[in-house]
Amino acid sequence: MGDVDPITGLPKELGIFEELSKDDQQILVSMVKKKFGKKYTILAGFDVKATDVRDLSKKLKSKFACGGTHKGENIELQGDHRGRIKGVLVELGFKGYNVDIS
Secondary structure: OOOEOOOOOOEHHHOHHHHHHHHHOOEEEEEEEOHHHOEEEEEEOOOOOOOOHHHHHHHHHHHHOOOEEEEOOEEEEEOOOHHHHHHHHHHOOOOHHHEEEO
16 A cells, blocks of 8 residues: 555545546636737646646647746746637546636
């Protein structure tokens, strides 16, 4: 028996905590213009302890074929991806009703 999750009391191998934590996160998606008028899609509201933001940003950059970065609990993607981001986050296990697009 491996490590036990302190919150759920279940073995970490089950990965249930990650799925439960995705249900509780309220993700805010917005678009900003930065240097030289370039557009960036900003995703905010991730729980850093429950979500691997670095891995998620890699998956999103690969899915949208764009550059980007992660800064703390935020993910920045180059370009305006507000139209497709909700569907992709649902594919990755997040709940659609927890994604707010502005």
